[in-house]
Each structure stands twice: as C-alpha cells, then as structure tokens.
Amino acid sequence: MAVSGAVLVLWVIGHMAGNLKVFLGPKAINDYAEGLRTIGEPLFARGQLLWIARIGLISAAIVHIVSATQLTVLSRAARPVGYRKTPHLELSYASRTMRWAG
Numbered sequence: 001m002a003v004s005g006a007v008l009v010l011w012v013i014g015h016m017a018g019n020l021k022v023f024l025g026p027k028a029i030n031d032y033a034e035g036l037r038t039i040g041e042p043l044f045a046r047g048q049l050l051w052i053a054r055i056g057l058i059s060a061a062i063v064h065i066v067s068a069t070q071l072t073v074l075s076r077a078a079r080p081v082g083y084r085k086t087p088h089l090e091l092s093y094a095s096r097t098m099r100w101a102g
Contacts, residue, residue, distance in 0.1 A: 001067035007060040072099075 018036075021028045040049040094101070 001064060001071060004060045004064040004067065008057070008064060011057055011060075 018032055021032045036050055037047050044052075
C-alpha cells in the first residue's frame, strides 16, 4: 500500500508541476504537452510512453484500493471484539468518513 501510495503522490506532484506551466504562457504549456507526447522517441512511438504511464497509474490506484481493503479485513479479523467507542464529540463529518473519502 505504501509503494502504490508513493507512486500516486509522486504523480500528483509531477502533474501539479506540469500544470503550473500554464502561468508561463500558452507556448510553455503547449511545449510541455508536446514533450509529454514525444518523450522516449525514437525508442517509443509518439504517445506510447504516455499510455504506459496511464496504465501504470490506473494499476497503482487499483493496487492501492485492494491493499486498503485487505488491510481493513485483516484488521477486523485480528480483533473480532471491537474497541469501546466514545461518542463523536467534536469530530467533523469529513474526519469521521476519511477512510472512505480519502
């Protein structure tokens, strides 16, 4: 789960860095987009490495979701009797649903 999470976080950081080129003007963002399509040439065809990266990202997301589900199941099986629950005093809806909403 940690490796797939790290892959996704690194992609978010790289994606953000690439999208920040929009503030440098149309030529910068267009050159960046063209560079993504032609990266790896002549070893890879135009856009081929981009599709490999997309498949890798989808795979990382699926692995991350499956790992989270497996960890939750293992956690519940390890302690069949739940912990004593305290009432939600000052917890927000977002903090209570973090496990599902991310």
